[in-house]
Amino acid sequence: MADKLSSKAASVDRESKIVDPTRGVPEPKYEWRGLTNEWDVRVIPGPHGLRLGDVNVGSYGEVPDYWEDQTRRPRGSVGRPGIPPLPYSLRSKHELWADCSADLYEEAIQRRWIPATEVPWDSLQTLPDDVEKAVCQMCTELSQCANTELEIITYWQDRMSYGYFEVKQYLATATFDCARQLEALRKRALSNGGGLGIESRGRVNRIILESSGGWTEAVVYLYLLRGTYITRLLTGLLSAAHNEAEAFIYSHMLEDHARHLTYGYDHLKYASTHKDDASLIMQTLLAVGEAHMAAELKEGVVGSAMAIIFGGGIKGARTFGMERYLLLVRDFITDYLTICRELGIDREKTLHPVFKKYLEG
Amino acid sequence: MSEATEMPREHELDTSWMDNMAEWGVSAKPGKRGLTLADIQVGSYGELPKVSDNMTGRPRGSTARPEAYRVGAYQVHTLSEIWLENAEYLYEEALQRQWSSATDIPWHTLKPLPDDVEEAECLLCTFFNEVEFVAGDVPARWIARTTPDYLEARNVLSAQVMDEARHMDVFRKRALANGGGLMRMSGATSGFVGSIDLARDFTEMSTRLHISGEGAVLTMFRMGELFGQNDAEKTMYRLCAQDEARHVAFGVMHLRCLSETAPERREEIECYLDEAEDQLMAGQQNPAGRQSESSEALAVLLGGGIEHYDEGHKKLLVIRRRQLKEYMKRVISAGFADRFENGRSPVPAQYAATA
Numbered sequence: 001m002a003d004k005l006s007s008k009a010a011s012v013d014r015e016s017k018i019v020d021p022t023r024g025v026p027e028p029k030y031e032w033r034g035l036t037n038e039w040d041v042r043v044i045p046g047p048h049g050l051r052l053g054d055v056n057v058g059s060y061g062e063v064p065d066y067w068e069d070q071t072r073r074p075r076g077s078v079g080r081p082g083i084p085p086l087p088y089s090l091r092s093k094h095e096l097w098a099d100c101s102a103d104l105y106e107e108a109i110q111r112r113w114i115p116a117t118e119v120p121w122d123s124l125q126t127l128p129d130d131v132e133k134a135v136c137q138m139c140t141e142l143s144q145c146a147n148t149e150l151e152i153i154t155y156w157q158d159r160m161s162y163g164y165f166e167v168k169q170y171l172a173t174a175t176f177d178c179a180r181q182l183e184a185l186r187k188r189a190l191s192n193g194g195g196l197g198i199e200s201r202g203r204v205n206r207i208i209l210e211s212s213g214g215w216t217e218a219v220v221y222l223y224l225l226r227g228t229y230i231t232r233l234l235t236g237l238l239s240a241a242h243n244e245a246e247a248f249i250y251s252h253m254l255e256d257h258a259r260h261l262t263y264g265y266d267h268l269k270y271a272s273t274h275k276d277d278a279s280l281i282m283q284t285l286l287a288v289g290e291a292h293m294a295a296e297l298k299e300g301v302v303g304s305a306m307a308i309i310f311g312g313g314i315k316g317a318r319t320f321g322m323e324r325y326l327l328l329v330r331d332f333i334t335d336y337l338t339i340c341r342e343l344g345i346d347r348e349k350t351l352h353p354v355f356k357k358y359l360e361g
Numbered sequence: 362m363s364e365a366t367e368m369p370r371e372h373e374l375d376t377s378w379m380d381n382m383a384e385w386g387v388s389a390k391p392g393k394r395g396l397t398l399a400d401i402q403v404g405s406y407g408e409l410p411k412v413s414d415n416m417t418g419r420p421r422g423s424t425a426r427p428e429a430y431r432v433g434a435y436q437v438h439t440l441s442e443i444w445l446e447n448a449e450y451l452y453e454e455a456l457q458r459q460w461s462s463a464t465d466i467p468w469h470t471l472k473p474l475p476d477d478v479e480e481a482e483c484l485l486c487t488f489f490n491e492v493e494f495v496a497g498d499v500p501a502r503w504i505a506r507t508t509p510d511y512l513e514a515r516n517v518l519s520a521q522v523m524d525e526a527r528h529m530d531v532f533r534k535r536a537l538a539n540g541g542g543l544m545r546m547s548g549a550t551s552g553f554v555g556s557i558d559l560a561r562d563f564t565e566m567s568t569r570l571h572i573s574g575e576g577a578v579l580t581m582f583r584m585g586e587l588f589g590q591n592d593a594e595k596t597m598y599r600l601c602a603q604d605e606a607r608h609v610a611f612g613v614m615h616l617r618c619l620s621e622t623a624p625e626r627r628e629e630i631e632c633y634l635d636e637a638e639d640q641l642m643a644g645q646q647n648p649a650g651r652q653s654e655s656s657e658a659l660a661v662l663l664g665g666g667i668e669h670y671d672e673g674h675k676k677l678l679v680i681r682r683r684q685l686k687e688y689m690k691r692v693i694s695a696g697f698a699d700r701f702e703n704g705r706s707p708v709p710a711q712y713a714a715t716a
């Protein structure tokens with residue numbers, strides 16, 4: 001195909017294209033004509049439009065295990081020698097890949113939401129002071145979690161090679177999701193007679209942010225450990241939502257978060273099946289991470305706030321509110337162990353004693 | 362069942378945090394545009410520190426804990442370094458104007474094009490598939506480096522990262538949807554000094570990215586009616602232009618804010634603009650520039666085929682002229698009009714030569 005196109009280009013009458021040099025207009029050289037690795041590609045939109053995964057056809061869909069190129073050469077396009085490299089340091093597929101990335105990217109776009117105009121803010125009603133404080137404290141905590149997620153994704157994003165652009169694009173949606181969560185939570189905290197609470201001590205945020213050895217390591221802490229817990233928190237908050245505004249926010253955050261976890265778990269699966277000692281590294285990281293998570297759980301601010309929300313106030317928090325929160329933590333640890341098992345990470349035998357205690361009830 | 366088992370267990374509850382809430386009694390109310398970021402700038406929550414001491418990642422206005430870990434080594438922690446007046450507005454607009462390249466482009470209007478035209482379109486799409494995400498990679502990096510106290514500016518950049526992902530994607534889809542394919546990369550954004558990627562200061566980066574780079578692309582996208590061959594392409598350029606206008610506005614508003622709040626940096630900014638202006642027409646990053654292969658492709662598209670190259674080229678000059686004019690308008694709006702009057706900038710002369 002390339003030859004056919006070049007010969008067409010050569011047949012152009014170049015002599016007739018002399019242009020005024022004072023305008024800086026060179027005679028067209030058409031050097032670019034015919035320069036393609038694969039031509040005649042015609043992807044037809046399906047019932048859901050023209051999706052990112054649809055255009056992964058022929059050589060354009062080939063995703064190599066290692067991406068040498070440190071430029072922004074689009075996958076499948078013709079390279080150009082002599083381009084100074086950019087600092088793309090994640091160049092192995094196992095360092096970032098998840099098969100679901102292209103689908104998650106499109107899903108995120110279809111499921112976008114707008115806190116300003118779609119949350120039914122007029123459904124907010126004055127809550128008892130202790131309950132409002134608990135809701136606002138949870139908004140503060142979850143904001144800090146979203147902020148950590150935003151900062152760790154954006155730290156890694158520009159180090160990811162162009163060859164794996166689907167992941168970069170999916171992570172762009174996750175970046176936007178995090179920004180929107182920061183926005184929505186802040187709006188909720190500041191719109192019902194409350195305010196923000198006290199910042200988290202940041203034990204788990206710290207282990208996530210300090211995971212600068214590799215993106216996979218950050219994903220272990222961000223999604224497998226803390227993300228699994230956040231799903232349970234959001235599910236709990238949704239079930240105890242005080243009004244339609246809260247229900248809208250929590251349910252949409254859950255949808256966003258479900259995509260993030262899908263990527264996270266899927267990536268860890270890919271890493272553990274494509275790199276020899278990946279599962280062992282994850283196991284080591286989790287042994288350390290569980291201790292930090294356990295310490296954070298014991299600090300009790302989130303537990304106390306969730307118990308107040310579940311118990312409808314401080315009084316109920318001391319009894320059934322806290323019982324319900326403890327069940328939530330037990331469910332989280334059960335989920336966590338199930339996913340570890342699916343990923344081939346052995347955590348049951350050496351599970352942190354505090355985790356074991358929660359599990360036993 | 363014994364009475365004891367029916368009694369609910371009493372748990373200890375630490376409620377000390379309840380005495381440490383931040384400013385209390387805040388009730389922001391939605392306005393005509395819903396509950397916007399501007400609406401929640403109430404009380405201390407709307408106060409922006411000129412220098413942020415937030416090194417722990419807490420939300421602005423929340424109560425600080427003395428024992429919190431100092432995990433945020435934020436390079437950008439001075440307001441003038443990143444701030445702009447209308448950040449809340451730009452962010453809310455970005456949310457309202459998101460679109461989907463899968464479903465909002467009338468792909469069915471693509472019809473087979475003559476080979477030269479399809480090739481020209483595919484070269485342009487290859488160029489954009491390559492360079493669009495420079496504006497995703499780079500702002501992303503700066504989000505991670507900026508204190509969360511400047512949430513509104515960071516959120517605008519997050520929206521930009523999202524927009525650019527969609528731009529990268531829409532051009533890839535176009536290249537692979539109409540009997541063509543990707544072509545040769547340009548190498549326009551690569552690792553050399555003076556490139557958008559390697560700037561070590563936010564404003565330097567923003568000047569190159571938002572003002573000159575995206576500014577030139579915005580003008581071009583706005584003229585997509587002239588070179589789009591069908592409704593799908595015209596829609597693609599129109600929607601991208603809408604997004605780019607916000608990105609460019611960020612740069613202009615930031616520069617204006619910086620020049621007002623940190624006048625000691627004006628001369629440094631003038632130097633960035635000197636560099637940018639050298640590259641405006643001569644650099645590879647402007648797809649309509651003199652050195653770009655893509656400008657040949659653009660002339661083919663504008664003319665409707667290689668046999669009408671001359672005609673296409675005349676229209677290309679119109680695009681370049683408008684790029685220069687709009688560039689000057691933006692820089693004037695940012696507060697740097699002097700350079701066009703005191704002879705420092707080559708742009709007025711370039712503009713006059715295109716008349």
Ligand SMILES: [Fe+2]
Nearest residue numbers: 493496525528
């Ligand atoms: Fe763009």
Ligand SMILES: [Fe+2]
Nearest residue numbers: 496575605608
């Ligand atoms: Fe842009």
